[in-house]
Every structure is written in structure tokens, then in C-alpha cells.
Amino acid sequence: MKSRDDEILYTARLYLFGVIPLWKVKHTKQEWKRCILLQPSNKLIELQFIEAEEEEKK
Structure with missing residues (x-):
């Protein structure tokens, strides 16, 4: 059974x-x-890491 954390994608920019x-890359918490x-x-x-609100503005 998947938990909610396994479904959420977190976005980050590589420097x-x-x-x-x-x-930009997206991965789950794990x-x-x-x-x-x-x-x-x-x-x-x-x-x-990029905040969700910042991501939506673009």
C-alpha cells in the first residue's frame, strides 16, 4: 500500500x-x-528546492 508521501513529487533545480x-527535477521523498x-x-x-506556490506562478 502506497503512502501519500510516495505519491507527492518534490521539485528542485540543480546548480x-x-x-x-x-x-529542474522531480522525485518523491524516498x-x-x-x-x-x-x-x-x-x-x-x-x-x-522550489516551493509549490513559486512553481504555480510560472
Whole structure:
């Protein structure tokens, strides 16, 4: 049985070196946790989460 968290997609924008915007990605909460745990400590790409209200404005 799926929980509500497994169905909600969270959007984030990837930034190279924390400055250069790349693309937006959407994952569930479990997928984001998995991505964060598998990231090396010397990150070249940073994530900036986008709020739902901000997403709707565009």
C-alpha cells in the first residue's frame, strides 16, 4: 500500500558549482533521500528546492 508521501513529487533545480542553473527535477521523498545518501561529500552539483506556490506562478 502506497503512502501519500510516495505519491507527492518534490521539485528542485540543480546548480553546477552552486551558481550555474542546470535543470529542474522531480522525485518523491524516498527518491530524494536515496539521492542525498548516495551523493559524494565533495559535491559539484547543489539542489535548491522550489516551493509549490513559486512553481504555480510560472
